[in-house]
Amino acid sequence: MILAKRPEIDRFLARPDAAVRAVVIHGKDRSGVAERSEILCKAITPDLNDPFNVTLLTDSDIDGDEARLEEALTALSMIGGRRLVRVRLGSDKASVDKAVAAALKTHADDGFNPDAMLVIEAGALGRDSALRKAAESHKAAVGIACYEDEVGDVARMTREALSAEKVSLSADALDRFVSRLPRGRGLMRQEIERLILYIGPGSGRQLDVDQLEAHLGVEPDASLQDAALQAFGGKPAPAQAGLRRALAEGESAVLAVRQASIHLGKLRRINILQNAGAGAKEAAKAAGVFWKQEAEMLRQARAWRLDDLDRVLDSVNTADLATRTTGMPEALIAERLLLEISARARRLGL
Template sequence: MILSKRPDIERFLRQPDAGVRAVVIYGRDIGVVRDRGHALAGKVVADPNDPFDVAQLTDGDLDADAGRLEGELAAQSLMGGRRLVRLRLTSDKGGPDKIAAEALVRHAAGELNPEAFLLIEAGNLDKTSALRKAAEKADGAAAIPCYEDEPGDVARLVRETLARDGVGLNADALAMFVARLPKERGVAKVEIERLALYLGPGSGVQATPADLEPFLGVEPEASLSDAAADAFGGRLAEAQAGLRRAAQEGEAGPAAVRAIGMYLGRLRRALTLAKSGASLQEAAKASGVFWKQEREFLRQARSWNLDELDRLQPEVLAADRACKSAGAPDQLIAQRLALTIASKARRMGL
């Protein structure tokens, strides 16, 4: 079964069909895949992180033991009742794809533990993928493709996320903010959360375009963009010099942190697209990298990985928040963040 229309997907995520034992959620936008995976996992078991009811596997587990997935699907819950087996595929290797497909077919046919639910989250599975074919054809299984959000989807995400924090945007401000957001949902959600912090959670503010101007600002000056690139390239002295130059040009610490966050977002989007099958050069272009900076950007993209970038993201958010505290040494905060990033880059060989 294929679920490709939004109403059908949302209905299924709210109330999964009783006859479905296995679901494959896949697509280029890993943020959407993860969101839908989390939503479905929460409907299958009370606590998706409970080690007694949930088994979490990756490509590496299948490479190490080809029978591990079927073994987990055959096992009974230690606490009794429903069991969730959650597999995350992040590589495009054929081995794990084939192993997962074979296990899905057996499980969907009822050959393993009928109380187990198989949830697989993957990148962009093409039409030749054995796993994708199996999920589309097998009774008792479903395939959910995920595409990049349309502007209307992004606007809804912004409204719903801000509403949970008791703030909002008027129609003009919403259109302005959505137009500036990156397409990849994971990066976009970070920017929305940053906006909620800026507006003040629980304040009831309904912001206008004028309210957003200090937050969005303009594209960072060349010195800030260069400083961010130097930091991610492991060139600390150059990054610090760029930040000092930007300060002399009137760019404060929050603008420097924002430039670093934007650069991290470009790297993250490029690596996400590359993991989904695009070439790094195509991914760089799609991430808005100017051709003159492409060579250096590609050099960095070959060394950084999504796990490292995800570990950096909270530090960027913390620096952004700290810069906006009254009396905070914002320039020092930005320089310390650049030092952290450059040090990580150097350890990775950049």
């Protein structure tokens, strides 16, 4: 079966159904996959280093020796309690995918030790993955896809972490902090922990935007955000200047292209929400727009319609691939992309 909604996923991870014998947690955000797997595994057995009740295998263990997984799933606990078999897949090798899928199906059909729980961590599994199909189609198995957190989820995670340490951010400061967080869950957690240390755990302090800015500082990533904002606003010179400043400060062209993609995604979300009847300010906030940039983003969203964004998305994807796979100078690829976006924005009347 498939678990997709956050509340039902959180409930299952904290209190897994005894009838479920196998779980596949997968997604591009490997830190998010690992975090959810850790919560689930600790719900099964608190000591994940227990040599009697816990077996950890990787794809290299299984590749060429499929019996290792079957032996782990067949073994009985020597001291009682539910056994845990963890599998971490670091590659998308088809033979391993099929082998693990076959073992999962047999285990879900009660072919091995019924008291063993099989938990598999994997990268982004396509819909043609045998492992994903096996987990999602069997009533005794669960498939959980980990997607990038929505802005609301990130804000909630930040609030909860700060509250646990008796510190907080004002509403505007929280919006600003969330807009600057990296995408991976592991990196998000690190930045939140760093903020807590800056505020002072247990101090009861609340930071406003200006106080938060002192913590954030002028980072290269800020220049990249500004470059994307200027490009989609039809201002090639400031966009070019922001990019060159970020590159000079050590930022990469790959992240410059990615920032353009993030900005495009925010404009898409504003369009979609407004088409569904949301108000402009409501749509901007839901899209994760920092309040100081709200007016400019809404101005851009009025000009950039969904069809226009889809056309420029092809250019963004092409540039993203080129910066990572070709021998062309990365900086030139990113700069050319921003200039192309600026030119398109000009033609749209910005």
